[in-house]
Amino acid sequence: MVKEAIDCIDAGTEYCPCKLAEYGQCLICSQCQGQVFCDCLNWKGVCIYQELHNNGYKAKEGRKTFDCNVEEVINNNNNNLIIIKFKAPHKLVLDLVKPGSYIFIRTDDNHYFDIPISIMNSDIENDIISIAVEIRGIKTAKLLNTKANENIVIRGPYWNGVFGIKNILAQNNTKALILARGIGLAPMMPVIRKLLSQNNELQAVLDKDPFNVNFATELLEKYKIKTSENSLLDKGQLSDHAKVIIKDALEDGVTFIHIAGADILTYSVINYLNEINRNDVVLSCCNNFKMCCGEGICGACTSRFSGHRVKRFCKEQADPRNIFEGRRFI
Incomplete structure (x- = not known):
C-alpha cells in the first residue's frame, strides 16, 4: 500500500479558508475540523485556523x-x-x-x-x-x-484538474513520457509546458480517438519534443503498442509518466506497471471526477474509499495510484 499524504489544492491560497473550513470540514486543519489540538495534515506555511479566526469564522470570498x-x-x-x-x-x-x-x-x-x-x-x-x-x-x-x-x-x-501535481513539480533534468488520448490532449499542454521549463526531455504519444484530427498540433509545434501517434487502448485494455512504448521508454531511462485521458487509461497503465514490477515510476494523470460547484460542497466530486473515507476530489490532491487503491465502486 502506498502511504498517502492528504493535500488540498487551495490551502494557503487567497481562497483559503473556504466553505469547508467554515462548516468544520477542512481537509487539512484539525482545529477547523472541531478537534482540540493543532495537527495540520500538510503544512502550507499559513495557519488556516488563524485565517478563519481573523476573517470572523467565515470563508474567504470565492472565485x-x-x-x-x-x-x-x-x-x-x-x-x-x-x-x-x-x-x-x-x-x-x-x-x-x-x-x-x-x-x-x-x-x-x-x-x-x-x-x-x-x-x-x-x-x-x-x-x-x-x-x-x-x-x-x-x-x-x-x-x-x-x-x-x-x-x-x-x-x-x-487548479485541481490534474492529480500528482507535486510529482510534476519534482521533475528536473530527467526523462518523461506523456500518454494522451482524446480530449486529454487539451489538459496535456500545460503539463508539457511546465516539464519543459524544468529542463526535462519529453516523449509524447498521442491517440486522437475519438476525433479524426489532432487538435493540439498547433501548440505542439512550438515545442521541441518527440511526438508520435498510436492507439493506446484496444477494446478497453491497454494496447500492445502502448505496452511496447512504455517498456521501451522505461529502458531508455524514463522515470515519470503523465497520463492524459479517461480513468480506464490511467487504471490500465498503473496495472501494467504493477505487472512489470515498476512501482518506482512516478505518475500524474487527469482528474476525471465529476465537477459541479468546484468547492467541495455539492458532493458531485466525492468518492468513497475503504475505511469509510470520503474524498472531495475537486479540492483534494492525490497520487494517481491512490485514486484507485481502496476505492469502492458500488
Missing part, C-alpha cells in the same frame, strides 16, 4: 465570474469538438498557467448549468486563454453557438 471577449472559435470534427480562444484579465491568465488549471463556463442564466473545462493554453503575453471542448451533452452543445467578438462568462481560477 469570481468574468465577462470575456471571444477572439476565435474553431469548429472541428463535425461539431464534436470546438476550440475557443478568449481574452481574459491578466491576473486570471497568470493564475491559469499552471498544470491542472480549469474554469467553469456559463451556458445558461442558471449558474447550476456551468460546465468545468480544462485550460489548453494560457498565453500570458497576449492574455488569451484557449480551451478545447468535446460536445457530449446538452450543456456543451450550447457552446456550439459561441461566436467571435461575443462575450463568454467564466468562473475561476480552479
Whole structure:
C-alpha cells in the first residue's frame, strides 16, 4: 500500500479558508475540523485556523465570474469538438498557467448549468486563454453557438484538474513520457509546458480517438519534443503498442509518466506497471471526477474509499495510484 499524504489544492491560497473550513470540514486543519489540538495534515506555511479566526469564522470570498471577449472559435470534427480562444484579465491568465488549471463556463442564466473545462493554453503575453471542448451533452452543445467578438462568462481560477501535481513539480533534468488520448490532449499542454521549463526531455504519444484530427498540433509545434501517434487502448485494455512504448521508454531511462485521458487509461497503465514490477515510476494523470460547484460542497466530486473515507476530489490532491487503491465502486 502506498502511504498517502492528504493535500488540498487551495490551502494557503487567497481562497483559503473556504466553505469547508467554515462548516468544520477542512481537509487539512484539525482545529477547523472541531478537534482540540493543532495537527495540520500538510503544512502550507499559513495557519488556516488563524485565517478563519481573523476573517470572523467565515470563508474567504470565492472565485469570481468574468465577462470575456471571444477572439476565435474553431469548429472541428463535425461539431464534436470546438476550440475557443478568449481574452481574459491578466491576473486570471497568470493564475491559469499552471498544470491542472480549469474554469467553469456559463451556458445558461442558471449558474447550476456551468460546465468545468480544462485550460489548453494560457498565453500570458497576449492574455488569451484557449480551451478545447468535446460536445457530449446538452450543456456543451450550447457552446456550439459561441461566436467571435461575443462575450463568454467564466468562473475561476480552479487548479485541481490534474492529480500528482507535486510529482510534476519534482521533475528536473530527467526523462518523461506523456500518454494522451482524446480530449486529454487539451489538459496535456500545460503539463508539457511546465516539464519543459524544468529542463526535462519529453516523449509524447498521442491517440486522437475519438476525433479524426489532432487538435493540439498547433501548440505542439512550438515545442521541441518527440511526438508520435498510436492507439493506446484496444477494446478497453491497454494496447500492445502502448505496452511496447512504455517498456521501451522505461529502458531508455524514463522515470515519470503523465497520463492524459479517461480513468480506464490511467487504471490500465498503473496495472501494467504493477505487472512489470515498476512501482518506482512516478505518475500524474487527469482528474476525471465529476465537477459541479468546484468547492467541495455539492458532493458531485466525492468518492468513497475503504475505511469509510470520503474524498472531495475537486479540492483534494492525490497520487494517481491512490485514486484507485481502496476505492469502492458500488
